[in-house]
Amino acid sequence: MACIERASPALNQILLKLYSAEKPVEIDHHLYEFGSFKYHILCQACEPQVAYLSISTPPLCPGILTSNKLSSYTIELIKRLCPGVVEIAEATREGYQLTLRLNLTKIPRRNDYVKVIKEISTVHSVILSSQLKEILWNFNSDDAIKGMHKPIKLAYNPREPFFVIRQPPRIIAVFPIRFAEKSDVIISTAFFQELVDVGSLDKYTKAPPCSWSAIPPPELRGEAFEDLSTNGGFVSFDISAHHVDGKRLDKTVWNLLNFNAYVRFHVKTTKGFIQRRMRKRLENLVEVLHHTESEQDNEQITRHHGCSCTKGLLVKSSKYNILKQRWGNLGRKLKRIHFRVKIQGFGRFRQRWLRLPKFSSSRGYTKLG
Template identity: 60%
Template sequence: MASFERASPSLKNILQKIYRAEKPLELDHHLHEFGSVEYHIQSTAFDPHLAYLSISMPLLSQGDLLPSGISRYTMEMIKGISSDIVEIIEPAKAGYQLTLRLDFAKIPRKKDPVKIIRDISAVQATVLSAQLKEMLWKVNYDDTYQGMHKPIKLVYHPREPFYVIRQPQKIITVFPMRFKEYSDVIIATSFFQELMDVGSSKKWAKAPPCCWSPIPPPELRGEPFADLSTNGGFVTFDIAPRHIRGKRLEKTVWNLLNFYAYVKYHVKCTKGFIQRRMRKRLDSLVEVLHKPNLEENEHTKRVQGRRRVRKWMRLPTSKLLKRKCGEFTKKIKRIRFRLKIQGFLCFRQRWLKIPKFSSSRGYMKLD
């Protein structure tokens, strides 16, 4: 799986603009991003080093119940970004789950300000990751269903829920895949099958094993039928303890949260690649079909060009007759007779003399 960028690029650019402003900058900007995330950034000219950041985002919910607020563990994770610079204001601004007070004047000179601003821009990813970690840690081992641990349904997007099942030796995550178009189902199915083949190779033995099935796995028995009705099957990942140790926990959690987005990105890129190849192939076929016609047109032009030249080289009738008579006399002169014929010279001078023709278009010089 690929990790998308945790920090918001647009939010990072705005915060860097406020930090690097030479003159006091007064700003009141609303920013919307994919996933129904909204940022409200405020800064005043009276105190240019201070900025207020309010965030509204869909939080992970267990089942169909949305949480009323952010837990203490999540608050501690947000403060861990930079306790001197970031301050959580309670209560948050109306219409937002979280409001932060940013003091850029307290950024140490020895530290990289770009890295600190990038960490602040990733606050939405920090909140979601902290919620998923907290839900995994709060699983009750005694809460079982038919000899198995009860699945936890997590809803980040209303149409894209996924399940987490905690077991003694591993954590199972199940993604029901749904697509609007049939072509997307075909591309995604081939991608899942290839993902299974690559995951089973020795080169990727350390990666979490992946399994795809058109029917729900046995861990989801007893779940509502509406949640299990899919057209793209079910993708299952087995998360071992080594995948959630130390720094790997943050990466694993973020990859699970972005799996739906990654599959959509892959399907979209594949469709674009297929369309480009089809257009290129169509152009080559059209070129092959038009090539004989072009050759015929060139041949026709050549023939027509010759005919036109012949038409343009036509001469008047008198000149043409003189030329033919001249050729005839030359042929007669080339004839050599062994015997001399008496009186032939007079005959030739009298009867074989080329007549002179006067053009009807000629003119006479007037005195």
């Protein structure tokens, strides 16, 4: 999958770190990007102001660009990146197609150095764009005259190939869409249908017409089955002459290279948006449930508190009744006691120490003479 940005983020970060280092830094780093691009960055302490950047990439279309070497057109575009800073080394590192010599001393020390290093990091986009431009320019004219418009398979990423068919005066680009998850297929299908509807509006007449189909278009008849087995359908763009005229050519080519990346980026952000909305909705529902539970708990506490007070009153009342009953039994027992003999001073003793309640008795005491 191609990167939507022209500058390589990883390569840009390494070059900035190398340029901003206060002390000489030795770097011997291998970098792989997008599954097909390979970089090697070398900077030695004996020559700290020079860095060597080696690049290797498979051909965009093995059927046409059979040579592993870069074309002269691509080399000229690379030389125009940063004249004076970027030079093509005479000796290419083994296993790589191109080695660039970066003179760090010629990079300006002001804020412009960020822009220069970012432009150097766009070398992969220059190579890819130049290869696609060459394929469109060097199309077999004999086949076009005979009416044999054979599709060209472009495999920047082996898992995401797309096809280009040239039918004068137009060029058809067909993208087979594949996804691993079913939810991605649903989101992408809705996106393609909306893309077709929006593209048919009057204010977008200058944009290439877009179409989507669940089955392969007629232009891809005869292609390999593994290239046509998709679950997301086929998206086609009709590119006219004014879309590849002048400065529009570079923009059109880069958009074609990044269409698969843009679709996957859209699906990813849509899934993130849906998940955030679902999470927010869930938080609101949980908040409502917690509010309802708190109200129910308050009601239960109020009821429990009322029951506790009643129970306490009942407990106090039952204890009072038990004590009253016991005192009543004791009083009845004392009433049954008959003092046949009266002892002098016993009454004061009883009032002082025993403190027994006085009980009225119908029987009197017998006084001994």
